[in-house]
Amino acid sequence: MLLRLGRRQFLKSLLATGVVFRLDRRAQAQSDPLPSWNEGTARQSILEFVERVVRDGSPDHVAPAERIAVFDNDGTLWLEKPAYTQLVFALDRVKALAPEHPEWRGKEPFEAVMKGDNEALLASGQKGLMEIMAATHAGMTTDAFADAVTDWLATARDKRFNRPYTELVYQPMLELLAYLRANAFKTFIVSGGGVEFMRVFAEKTYGIPPEQVIGSSGVVRFETGPDGTPRLIKEAKVEFVDDGPGKPVGINRFIGRRPIFAFGNSDGDLEMLQWTAAGEGARFAGIVHHTDAEREYAYDRDSSVGRLDKALNEAKAKGWVLVDMKQDWRSVFPG
């Protein structure tokens, strides 16, 4: 509510001074920072918020060090349908490693993987996903795991779009990340996904370095290898699930200060958005609403992947920015 009133008052003051039009013209003149965003409330809210916190002398000015922006990954920065990309990777690993693991036979969720029963898997949710990921990576060094992800990403392709997964990222969100960084924001990923999976591609794909990627993780053990060199071994045990209430906990653990800008797309992002919006001063809370079955997918309240129900209600009640993919995005994927 405060956020909405603040925006209204700000817009009024700009309209009164006519600055809003000058702003727009300047933005257009000096090459639009968000060319894949159509004119509309979402685009305008982003531009106005950044102007508010960045402009010297603005009552809502925020020091660069405090310009922390957090983004969910699956469904917010890249495709999450028909299944989480990391799950697709894990399934391929399970199938590849199955011959070495007879004990997986008849045991869920592994049985479902070998049967290709995705619905049963998705029903197990983020935790089930992390169990599979941990199990499929047990006994590997962190370096060997990163190599496995790199190799997989180089060849795996989404069936519907027939493109590598790192090309199925949202062009408007790439522009938003770059626009925020150009305004001295520090951009972070805060995702339920496996942190060591995302770190392999986040820097090249999003311009977000490994140390700014927060995610779910498995236990890692330090040991000295037979050749006398130290190594880190990934154990088959879930350590932290960075989803739902785990997101503000992960933000506190890894960043240590409250973001002023947060973007998500599902109920798993609700607490992160609440935590961000509840801070003092100017705050931005945004949600990508998947409304475009033609160019991507249309889903929300009834989806097993990326369900958006409680957070959709709260976004409307609190005046958070709802991005209508079909209306607000000129293009969805790069190229």
Add this chain to the structure above:
Amino acid sequence: MLLRLGRRQFLKSLLATGVVFRLDRRAQAQSDPLPSWNEGTARQSILEFVERVVRDGSPDHVAPAERIAVFDNDGTLWLEKPAYTQLVFALDRVKALAPEHPEWRGKEPFEAVMKGDNEALLASGQKGLMEIMAATHAGMTTDAFADAVTDWLATARDKRFNRPYTELVYQPMLELLAYLRANAFKTFIVSGGGVEFMRVFAEKTYGIPPEQVIGSSGVVRFETGPDGTPRLIKEAKVEFVDDGPGKPVGINRFIGRRPIFAFGNSDGDLEMLQWTAAGEGARFAGIVHHTDAEREYAYDRDSSVGRLDKALNEAKAKGWVLVDMKQDWRSVFPG
């Protein structure tokens, strides 16, 4: 300190223009980046390493994104004698909260605190320290805890030096941190200390932002308060001990890539130094050896705080840089 920070920011601002190396050359010609370091092997090793990894065309050149430098805190960046500063804070908290906790009576380590038996406490080591810290902070919000630390630091003083703890930092190490950042290194703290304790002063004292501070931590719970606003509650349970083998694990968890530069002072830093030194390419592993009983303290193999025994042997065997505080440091503390 203000002058030093000013220079760092000036260098940082020029980094963007890509002339930092030329400027650094001039800076070295004009003003010594390490004025508190005496001529000697330690100082020379630092200057030569940075030159090796920064100079364009050097066979050991390292891209700025990979210039990760990690520093232990207690005994490496600031005083750790006669007891860890965070322990002094925790003891003050225990005494202040004791009346509300009759169950602490007759129970160690709390009994020892109320009796002022420091030796018994130090014997319990980093884990015992974390138990006390967790217990003394249970049921507080993360914000309330940060306020408590801020208030304590504003008034607490070390008895021997009669100075605030944030002034009992090592001037030569402050210069080293600034010198590395001026050369596009990203500096991190990797300490057994409580992460939420260090984050309160690390930015102002060391120029290291909260998101680059890694330490031990207690469990934090997300909840909605009675006023309907979300909050993070610190629970009385140790979550992670960032000490010994926990340091490379913490580096992997928080940074996600291997440092090329590491500095410590005790056996608790051994695995971090091994992990850093074992990487490919140019690597720097340094140890602060406390040899100056007059200006600070002299201790190593037999000390209960900051014992340096195994790591001292390995430093000599592997040719790591050993800083002799008495010989290598022109001054110890600022001012």
